[in-house]
Amino acid sequence: MSGAAEPGTVAPTAADRPVHPLYVRVTHWINALAVLTMLGSGWQIYNASPLFAFTFPSGITLGGWLAGGLLWHFAAMWVLIANGLVYVTLGLATGRFRERLLPIRPGELVRDLGAALTGRLRHDDLARYNAVQKLLYAGILLTGLVIVASGLAIWKPVQLRELAVLFGGYEGARLVHFFAMVAIVLFLVLHVVMALIVPKSLRAMIRGR
Amino acid sequence: MRRSPLSNADAGLLIKDAAKLLPDPSRRLFLRNTASLGALALLTGCDIVDGPSSEKALRVVSHFNDWVQARLFNPNRLAETYPESAITRPFPFNAYYPEEAAPDVDEDRFKLVLDGLIARKEPWTLEQLYALPQETQITRLVCVEGWSAIGKWTGARLSEFLRRIGADTSAKYVHFACAEGYSVSIDMPTALHAQTQMTFRFDDQILPTKFGFPMRIRMPTKLGFKNPKHVIGLAVLNTYTGGYWEDRGYNWFSGL
Numbered sequence: 001m002s003g004a005a006e007p008g009t010v011a012p013t014a015a016d017r018p019v020h021p022l023y024v025r026v027t028h029w030i031n032a033l034a035v036l037t038m039l040g041s042g043w044q045i046y047n048a049s050p051l052f053a054f055t056f057p058s059g060i061t062l063g064g065w066l067a068g069g070l071l072w073h074f075a076a077m078w079v080l081i082a083n084g085l086v087y088v089t090l091g092l093a094t095g096r097f098r099e100r101l102l103p104i105r106p107g108e109l110v111r112d113l114g115a116a117l118t119g120r121l122r123h124d125d126l127a128r129y130n131a132v133q134k135l136l137y138a139g140i141l142l143t144g145l146v147i148v149a150s151g152l153a154i155w156k157p158v159q160l161r162e163l164a165v166l167f168g169g170y171e172g173a174r175l176v177h178f179f180a181m182v183a184i185v186l187f188l189v190l191h192v193v194m195a196l197i198v199p200k201s202l203r204a205m206i207r208g209r
Numbered sequence: 210m211r212r213s214p215l216s217n218a219d220a221g222l223l224i225k226d227a228a229k230l231l232p233d234p235s236r237r238l239f240l241r242n243t244a245s246l247g248a249l250a251l252l253t254g255c256d257i258v259d260g261p262s263s264e265k266a267l268r269v270v271s272h273f274n275d276w277v278q279a280r281l282f283n284p285n286r287l288a289e290t291y292p293e294s295a296i297t298r299p300f301p302f303n304a305y306y307p308e309e310a311a312p313d314v315d316e317d318r319f320k321l322v323l324d325g326l327i328a329r330k331e332p333w334t335l336e337q338l339y340a341l342p343q344e345t346q347i348t349r350l351v352c353v354e355g356w357s358a359i360g361k362w363t364g365a366r367l368s369e370f371l372r373r374i375g376a377d378t379s380a381k382y383v384h385f386a387c388a389e390g391y392s393v394s395i396d397m398p399t400a401l402h403a404q405t406q407m408t409f410r411f412d413d414q415i416l417p418t419k420f421g422f423p424m425r426i427r428m429p430t431k432l433g434f435k436n437p438k439h440v441i442g443l444a445v446l447n448t449y450t451g452g453y454w455e456d457r458g459y460n461w462f463s464g465l
Binding site for chain 2: 045
């Protein structure tokens with residue numbers, strides 16, 4: 001939307017550059033697969049010892065039973081972490097994170113959130129994120145960091161004790177890991193809904209523009 | 210390669226219904242018939258998600274994870290210890306059999322049978338074991354299911370016992386056989402860890418039947434299922450013997 005608000009600042013190169021460079025598209029879809037695998041297997045693991053008074057329906061869990069869920073979870077974690085490292089490294093090195101996600105101004109956030117909720121938010125230039133997008137994308141990056149760190153603390157509460165202490169110990173890390181999962185699922189739902197509302201954004205994540 | 214010579218150490222004591230806890234007793238392919246996560250199945254084809262090829266691939270990754278964990282394991286790093294006030298009471302019972310099916314080991318007939326790369330293989334009576342220097346730890350038991358509980362265990366250091374029997378501590382594995390047919394094997398560095406204990410008492414009482422009388426091996430650096438109860442045999446080996454749950458899909462190293 002902000003492309004229309006500041007027409008003078010549109011770079012002349014904007015037309016030549018893809019909305020999403022190849023590395024972003026590749027890592028995005030690898031991440032999508034890894035996250036779905038982590039979610040399905042994670043729910044299977046959760047069901048073996050539920051933290052709360054509910055379990056996940058077996059139809060959406062992966063692995064068949066606890067051992068299968070664990071095997072999937074501890075295999076997909078390598079894909080998630082390796083892929084995430086490539087994405088974050090390139091995002092920082094190319095300046096994409098800074099360019100796309102910063103700054104996040106409270107005033108713009110209030111304005112764009114209001115526009116989003118009343119259906120007036122425009123998505124003319126996919127390469128320029130509105131303040132709500134910036135906040136959500138920055139937020140999901142942080143959430144990714146939290147869920148990986150809390151997951152490592154659950155996996156290795158003795159060898160990585162200092163990390164576990166950050167989350168209030170082993171049981172604290174379990175809670176943090178769970179709520180980070182909830183945050184990711186909420187993001188995922190919104191993310192997919194928005195992609196359906198603005199289909200050209202989905203196309204851009206496949207073809208680049 | 211499976212099953213140590215100890216499995217038949219005392220046939221009279223062995224074997225309950227070994228497969229009781231499994232969702233499907235016949236399943237060797239533990240991922241079979243697990244309709245799951247529609248989107249992923251669509252993207253990859255059901256064969257890859259649920260079939261024998263995926264199980265094989267996942268086992269390869271699990272072996273890789275054993276290797277990673279062995280390298281992450283710091284033999285000098287101790288698991289956190291807790292004050293008495295932190296002890297979980299009542300302490301949860303967990304096994305692949307119901308509590309009343311826990312094996313009754315006759316303490317007069319009990320002998321710890323030794324095998325493998327050990328210089329002095331004479332069996333040990335309970336009286337001899339109780340005479341070993343003992344110490345107490347209050348540590349957290351973390352179950353593979355996710356829950357954890359803090360308990361108080363008293364017994365002898367396994368490393369001290371291995372020294373006394375002249376075990377070859379350059380060997381790769383220590384294997385434990387249990388009265389009810391359970392078995393587990395661990396890496397030597399964990400066997401020599403200062404908190405790895407031959408446990409004879411739980412919460413200041415003689416180890417109750419449900420928690421593994423007469424002897425449990427307690428390792429606060431490994432998941433609960435790696436802490437065998439009712440241990441009647443110990444072997445020092447260079448061959449991989451897996452274990453009851455490990456053969457069914459749980460990660461072998463399972464270090465914390």
